[in-house]
Amino acid sequence: MAEYWNINPEHESAVRDFFTSVPEADVVLDFEIGEKDFVNSGKGSAEVKNTLKRLGIGPETLRRIAVASYEAEINVTAHSQGGRMDSYLYDEFILIRFTDKGPGIADIEQAMVPGFSTADDLVREMGFGAGLGLPNILKNSDALHIVSAQGESTRVEIMIFYGN
Amino acid sequence: MIMLSDYLALIDGTNLTPQLDPTQIEIKDAYVSDMLSDVMGSAKPGQAWITIMKHLNVIAVSSMTGVEAIVFAKGSAPDPAVIDKAIEEEICLVLSPKSVFELSGILYQALHK
Numbered sequence: 135m136a137e138y139w140n141i142n143p144e145h146e147s148a149v150r151d152f153f154t155s156v157p158e159a160d161v162v163l164d165f166e167i168g169e170k171d172f173v174n175s176g177k178g179s180a181e182v183k184n185t186l187k188r189l190g191i192g193p194e195t196l197r198r199i200a201v202a203s204y205e206a207e208i209n210v211t212a213h214s215q216g217g218r219m220d221s222y223l224y225d226e227f228i229l230i231r232f233t234d235k236g237p238g239i240a241d242i243e244q245a246m247v248p249g250f251s252t253a254d255d256l257v258r259e260m261g262f263g264a265g266l267g268l269p270n271i272l273k274n275s276d277a278l279h280i281v282s283a284q285g286e287s288t289r290v291e292i293m294i295f296y297g298n
Numbered sequence: 299m300i301m302l303s304d305y306l307a308l309i310d311g312t313n314l315t316p317q318l319d320p321t322q323i324e325i326k327d328a329y330v331s332d333m334l335s336d337v338m339g340s341a342k343p344g345q346a347w348i349t350i351m352k353h354l355n356v357i358a359v360s361s362m363t364g365v366e367a368i369v370f371a372k373g374s375a376p377d378p379a380v381i382d383k384a385i386e387e388e389i390c391l392v393l394s395p396k397s398v399f400e401l402s403g404i405l406y407q408a409l410h411k
């Protein structure tokens with residue numbers, strides 16, 4: 135399995151501590167994501183956004199979380215055989231984990247390059263396939279962790295701090 | 299800044315979501331693209347989104363980025379299910395017979411005069 139990490143230096147130690155011993159979350163939300171189910175894809179991210187909004191998270195942080203989460207949810211829909219998203223809400227940040235049933239990413243560094251896409255015709259017809267989803271997740275997250283390999287499942291973990 | 303209602307008058311626009319009031323929606327700028335992840339990465343609240351894409355995902359993209367108005371070019375209208383979802387999310391949908399180029403030019407002029 136290949137592994138990719140990107141951590142905002144500002145939160146480096148908090149992120150490392152967190153992944154060393156993952157504490158129990160205050161709130162947990164989970165959703166199934168169906169293969170090529172573009173009708174329902176996005177509902178998980180919308181629910182996360184609405185929950186955080188109710189908890190008083192500010193609009194700019196909400197936008198970052200919504201954009202990163204939606205891109206990852208759409209990627210599971212568009213590129214995998216389906217999977218799930220699990221969102222863990224903590225006091226100061228959210229962790230959203232996407233796990234799917236494969237077929238995996240052969241070269242994660244290449245997948246991160248803006249413009250790189252293997253989207254099929256159906257996915258392109260839906261308006262996706264610009265190769266900008268993973269770069270958008272990178273830009274809007276404080277930590278991005280991807281674990282995958284060709285023929286294996288993909289795990290994408292996104293951590294975003296609420297700020298002030 | 300102009301109100302969406304003033305822009306509608308300039309583009310032969312129809313409000314597909316009459317439950318929402320275009321005289322209350324401020325337009326400060328626009329984003330023009332048909333690639334949804336491009337819009338996800340660059341569109342901002344206060345912008346109108348001018349596009350020819352019209353399936354359900356455009357509503358989610360608007361909602362995630364905070365875009366309050368979508369202008370569908372070349373008279374291609376979305377399905378009723380898309381309109382219902384937009385009303386639920388409070389995103390105003392506008393239909394115009396004009397091309398993306400004309401829609402952008404007209405808005406640019408209105409914003410910069």
Ligand SMILES: Nc1ncnc2c1ncn2[C@@H]1O[C@H](COP(=O)(O)OP(=O)(O)OP(=O)(O)O)[C@@H](O)[C@H]1O
Nearest residue numbers: 209213245251252253262263264265266267268335
């Ligand atoms: N969950 C996944 N499973 C398998 N491959 C994936 C997954 N997520 C991303 N990829 C691969 O990484 C590539 C780049 O993803 P990215 O989200 O950046 O672009 P895209 O989905 O192709 O297009 P866009 O996001 O702009 O609509 C994809 O085309 C696909 O090859």
Ligand SMILES: [Mg+2]
Nearest residue numbers: 205209267268
């Ligand atoms: Mg994508």
